[in-house]
Amino acid sequence: MSHHLCESELSGIELTSESQRWELRVLQTPEEMRTVEELQRQVWPGSETDVVPTHLLLTAAHNGGVVVGAFVEGQLVGFVFGFPGLEFTPDGPRPKHCSHMLGVLPEYRDQGLGFALKRAQWQIVRHQGLEHVTWTYDPLLSRNAHLNITKLGAVCNTYLREVYGQMRDGLNVGLPSDRFQVDWWINSRRVVDRMEGKPYPRLPLSHYLKSGAPVLNPVEWDDEGWPHPPASSQAAMEDGHPLPTVLVEIPADFLTIKATQPDLALAWRFHTRALFEELFANGYVVTEFIHESGRPPRSFYVLTRDTRGA
Ligand SMILES: CC(C)(COP(=O)(O)OP(=O)(O)OC[C@H]1O[C@@H](n2cnc3c(N)ncnc32)[C@H](O)[C@@H]1OP(=O)(O)O)[C@@H](O)C(=O)NCCC(=O)NCCS
Structure with a gap:
């Protein structure tokens, strides 16, 4: 039942992708989620316990969460995953979208896929009527910073120490898991211009x-x-x-x-x-x-x- 509800809810959205090289699709079935599990093992190798399992991806997807996959010749090469959450403001709790994971296979990076997946998430979350998306990333990663701040137009004034405790995956072992939590104001001119491919200032x-x-x-x-x-x-x-x-x-x-x-x-x-x-x-x-x-x-x-x- 929830599966059908979810499908009809998202079926009206045509995901933007100007590239012929990949296809973007909202993922909803157990088989698709299993391929997302497998992809996580390749993007964050080394810790089986940090893989978000099929049952959780499915439950999120059936309850307002968003899992979008990018396919090249039928193979899943990237995905984005997030779910609705609450934030606590002086005016009381407010809904937002909490974006949890974005991953692209190493051989497909730097071709615009990360951006395309986030733009698909932006389209769907706007359709859901939300205004605010947050996620965390390691502020020392230059590629991620360029994608998040420059290409997507997120901003940040929140520094979180040791968000995930001791991390076990191969990319993060041994380093305190400090993160920026970014704010993506998805209806702002700053973000909409970037999502619509309008020029924006990039000063040297x-x-x-x-x-x-x-x-x-x-x-x-x-x-x-x-x-x-x-x-x-x-x-x-x-x-x-x-x-x-x-x-x-x-x-x-x-x-x-x-x-x-x-x-x-x-x-x-x-x-x-x-x-x-x-x-x-x-x-x-x-x-x-x-x-x-x-x-x-x-x-x-x-x-x-x-x-x-x-
Ligand atoms: C972060 C990630 C999803 C980005 O995906 P992607 O498909 O490479 O993203 P895009 O191609 O849209 O954007 C990457 C940009 O970084 C640029 N870039 C590459 N190396 C860079 C560096 N050292 N410093 C700054 N920018 C860099 C690329 O040129 C590209 O920008 P451009 O389009 O202006 O040329 C991918 O690298 C990944 O899966 N990383 C491992 C997992 C991860 O860190 N996930 C995010 C946190 S959960």
Whole structure:
């Protein structure tokens, strides 16, 4: 019964996909969910207990949750999964969509599939009448930051320490599971423009530097070319007043650091934890992300603060 309800509810939505290379589909059957289990094992290898099982995916999908798959020649190569949730505001509890997982097989990354899956989720969640989607991601992952902040238009001023306790999967073992929780205001002009493929401003690093926005923590390179966080960071103040815009640098390739330099990975975690917690407490919001693919590639968050009356 719930299966039929769910099918008719979503069948009116035609998922946007300008690419001929893949097909996007809302997933609803036990067989489809089993392929999502299998895909999770490939995207997050190493921990069977962290796989979201078929029965939970199905129950979520039959109760307002959204599971969308991307297929190439009939093979599932990516998926997005989330479910309705509640957030607690000064006006009382409000409904939102909690997006839990987004995964694309390594050989299909950087082709726009992550974006396409999130846009499908955006279409469905808007259709459900919700306005707010949240999810968490590791703020040290440059590719994820570029996708979430630049391409999708999410913003962030929430830093969560150790969200998942000790994680056991191969991508995360041994590092505190600190996360950004991002806000995706799905009816905002900022997000709608991006989802509809309209142009939006993407300014280079030089623009920010020229306009007086400092990099609070420029990386220091060692002899082997590893980026280290500086011993101390510049304050986000000038003449006793908070600056309207500041930049925070992160490594452009944290995945390699995590895999080969665990002490350096930990140093980056604690360095950025302190910096972001302080900036968010002082009213800053992550609004843009810059990734410059030079030699070496470099990555920066842009944080802005309303300085009127400050
Ligand atoms: C995060 C993930 C879903 C992204 O999927 P994807 O299909 O590669 O996403 P897209 O192709 O839409 O976007 C990736 C963007 O990052 C860019 N990119 C690649 N490496 C980058 C880097 N080091 N820094 C910044 N941007 C980078 C790509 O060029 C692309 O941007 P562009 O379209 O402007 O060129 C995928 O990498 C993945 O499955 N990762 C492992 C699991 C994970 O981290 N999931 C999310 C948290 S639950």
